[in-house]
Amino acid sequence: MWRLKVGLGHYMLWPCGDSGVCVRCPWCGHDEDKVVDSRASEGGSAIRRRRQCLFCGRRFTTFERLEEVRLTVVKRDGTKEPFDREKVMAGVRKAIKNRPVTEEQVAALGERVEEKLRRKGRLVTTQEVGLEVLALLRRVDDVAYLRFASVYKDFQELTDFERELGILLPKRDPAPQRTSATGPRRPARR
Numbered sequence: 748m749w750r751l752k753v754g755l756g757h758y759m760l761w762p763c764g765d766s767g768v769c770v771r772c773p774w775c776g777h778d779e780d781k782v783v784d785s786r787a788s789e790g791g792s793a794i795r796r797r798r799q800c801l802f803c804g805r806r807f808t809t810f811e812r813l814e815e816v817r818l819t820v821v822k823r824d825g826t827k828e829p830f831d832r833e834k835v836m837a838g839v840r841k842a843i844k845n846r847p848v849t850e851e852q853v854a855a856l857g858e859r860v861e862e863k864l865r866r867k868g869r870l871v872t873t874q875e876v877g878l879e880v881l882a883l884l885r886r887v888d889d890v891a892y893l894r895f896a897s898v899y900k901d902f903q904e905l906t907d908f909e910r911e912l913g914i915l916l917p918k919r920d921p922a923p924q925r926t927s928a929t930g931p932r933r934p935a936r937r
Contacts, residue, residue: 770798770809772800772802772803772805772807773807774800774803774805774807775800775802775803775805777800777801777802777803779800779801779802780798780799780800780801781798781799781801782796782797782798783797783798783799783806784796784797785797788810789812792812792813793810793811793812793813794810794811795808795809795810796808796809796810796811816865816869817829817830817869818830818861818864818865818869818871819869819870819871820870820871820872820873820876821870821871821872821873822872822873823873823874827870830861830864830871830876832857832858832860832861833857835856835857835860835861835876835880836853836854836856836857838880838895838898839853839856839857839880839884839891839895840853841894841895841898842884842891842892842894842895842898843887843888843891843894846888846890846891847888848887848888848891852887856880856883856884856887859883860876860879860880860883863879864876864879877899880895880899881895881896881899885915889915892915893908893911893912893915896911897911
């Protein structure tokens, strides 16, 4: 069976049948309709279409969304499990405890981590997940970064913290001491 569909001011024929291409009217169940309006929705991640049933004349809305590719995490022992953004956010929430970081920042970080990992492919390692979290958390809060790093990198000694602090703190040249004719400059008293 073929159905008539409107597209950009002209008519096109599309196959319809058991393939699932047809959209059935929610009111009468008929599978012939025309698209009345199409526009981007959800920030461009979906297409909203207003349709009109050619049998009963009633209108309804459909959405076209990109099917997300499943992201799988390969753990250190070789087992695999689906990526869970909530797990990432739970770890970040522990690191930001009593820090000036909002829940919105945590949600945005979790979303950004998932986005970056998807670009790497369907399979990612726990190490890649941890490194992405660290890279993004460093921009949000240094203390939270250090807390997360201490668990993720399994700090055992004080030198582990010192090494990480050395990475965090910018390399600064020691400021030369200013001297005047009367001697070193002292801060003014209040």
